[in-house]
Amino acid sequence: xxxxxxxxxxxxxxxxxxxxxxxxxxxxxxxxxxxxxxxxxxxxxxxxxxxxxxxxxxxxxxxxxxxxxxxxxxxxxxxxxxxxxxxxxxxxxxxxxxxxxxxxxxxxxxxxxxxxxxxxxxxxxxxxxxxxxxxxxxxxxxxxxx
Amino acid sequence: xxxxxxxxxxxxxxxxxxxxxxxxxxxxxxxxxxxxxxxxxxxxxxxxxxxxxxxxxxxxxxxxxxxxxxxxxxxxxxxxxxxxxxxxxxxxxxxxxxxxxxxxxxxxxxxxxxxxxxxxxxxxxxxxxxxxxxxxxxxxx
Numbered sequence: 001x002x003x004x005x006x007x008x009x010x011x012x013x014x015x016x017x018x019x020x021x022x023x024x025x026x027x028x029x030x031x032x033x034x035x036x037x038x039x040x041x042x043x044x045x046x047x048x049x050x051x052x053x054x055x056x057x058x059x060x061x062x063x064x065x066x067x068x069x070x071x072x073x074x075x076x077x078x079x080x081x082x083x084x085x086x087x088x089x090x091x092x093x094x095x096x097x098x099x100x101x102x103x104x105x106x107x108x109x110x111x112x113x114x115x116x117x118x119x120x121x122x123x124x125x126x127x128x129x130x131x132x133x134x135x136x137x138x139x140x141x142x143x144x145x146x
Numbered sequence: 147x148x149x150x151x152x153x154x155x156x157x158x159x160x161x162x163x164x165x166x167x168x169x170x171x172x173x174x175x176x177x178x179x180x181x182x183x184x185x186x187x188x189x190x191x192x193x194x195x196x197x198x199x200x201x202x203x204x205x206x207x208x209x210x211x212x213x214x215x216x217x218x219x220x221x222x223x224x225x226x227x228x229x230x231x232x233x234x235x236x237x238x239x240x241x242x243x244x245x246x247x248x249x250x251x252x253x254x255x256x257x258x259x260x261x262x263x264x265x266x267x268x269x270x271x272x273x274x275x276x277x278x279x280x281x282x283x284x285x286x287x
Contacts, residue, residue, distance in 0.1 A: 026285060110276050113268035115261070116216050117203075119275075133203070140271070143278035 025144045032093050033106075039088070043069050043076035052076060054092070058123050060085055060102040072125045095142050097121070098132040105142045149200050155267070156260055157196035163259040164188050167252060187236045191227050198223040217261075224257050225250070 016034055020027055039054045058070045060082060067078040067085070080088070086096055093106040103121060111119045117133040131139050140146070165188055171177045202216075202223055228249060232238040239245035 029282060029285075108279060110279060111272050113265060113272045115265070117264070117268060119268075119272060136271075140275060143275055143282065145271075145274055145278060 032091065039092070041069060041078060041080065041085075043078050045074070045076045050076065054089075054094075054104075055106070057094075058104055058107045058125065058127065059097075059129055060094075062100045070127075093142070095135070095138060097135045097139060098130060101129060103129055103131070103139075105139070149203065152203060153196045153200045155264065156199050157193050159260045159263050160195060160256050161189055161192040163256045164192065164252070167255065184238075187232070187238070191232050191236075194227045194231065195224050198227065221253075221257050224253050228253050 018027070018031065023031075033055075037053075037055065040051045041054060041057065043050050043052045052069060052071070056071045058072065060078065061068050061070065062082045067080060067082055069076045069078045078085070082096075082100070082102060085094075085102055089102065094102050094104050097103045107123050107125075108121045109124055110122045111131070112122070114120050114130075117136060119131040119136055119139065121129045121131055123129060165180070165185065168177060168180055168184070168188070172180045199220060202220060228238075229246075233241055233245075233249065239249045
């Protein structure tokens with residue numbers, strides 16, 4: 001693989017072009033990572049508006065019709081609804097794992113089986129997230145397992 | 147496709163467990179000899195149970211964290227065909243206290259055998275995902 005980087009003061013924004021013959025799983029994963037890098041999500045904490053890079057988000061959760069973004073050690077409120085995030089984050093490492101949760105699969109360290117065909121995901125910050133049985137096939141597909 | 151796989155898994159595992167258990171009881175002289183008709187009846191009832199479990203998997207409103215309510219409902223959907231079809235229609239067991247208790251215990255053993263084997267399958271699936279996670283992390287993607 002050849003990697004060209006052109007750095008110039010004339011460039012207004014970062015532009016990434018990928019030329020490939022076949023889009024294999026590793027390349028698709030790289031594209032997902034790039035898409036993740038280009039997105040950020042507006043959040044709030046203690047009446048302060050912030051922009052959170054998506055790669056820092058471990059998961060989004062909806063509680064009492066409010067959306068929360070969880071990072072390694074912090075929680076932010078997010079103005080976007082879960083279904084809006086799901087649409088925006090399509091084809092990234094984020095995936096719906098239950099009715100109330102969208103998980104960043106890049107932050108999953110391991111999974112364990114539970115009764116009722118469900119999975120429990122252990123995240124990098126040692127937090128555990130439940131993957132509902134209806135979402136297990138899509139979760140497996142994220143890792144190229146059909 | 148996943149539900150078709152679930153149907154065949156439940157059907158095959160429960161049919162095998164039930165037939166083997168009945169054959170063992172037959173060897174011990176505790177039940178009438180196992181015959182072709184009984185085997186076909188077992189397969190029919192097992193298929194109905196498997197279909198009910200798949201429907202439950204599709205339409206279950208259960209959201210309990212531990213899954214115990216769902217398991218109770220699954221077991222109820224095992225008991226219903228066994229008692230209604232096996233007990234009332236095919237007369238597999240006498241409908242007295244002893245017969246009902248034996249049938250209940252056999253259902254319990256078969257249900258846990260199916261759950262146990264499905265857990266082995268889910269563990270294998272989890273191991274496959276964990277391997278994919280490790281590969282992804284090793285490759286830095």
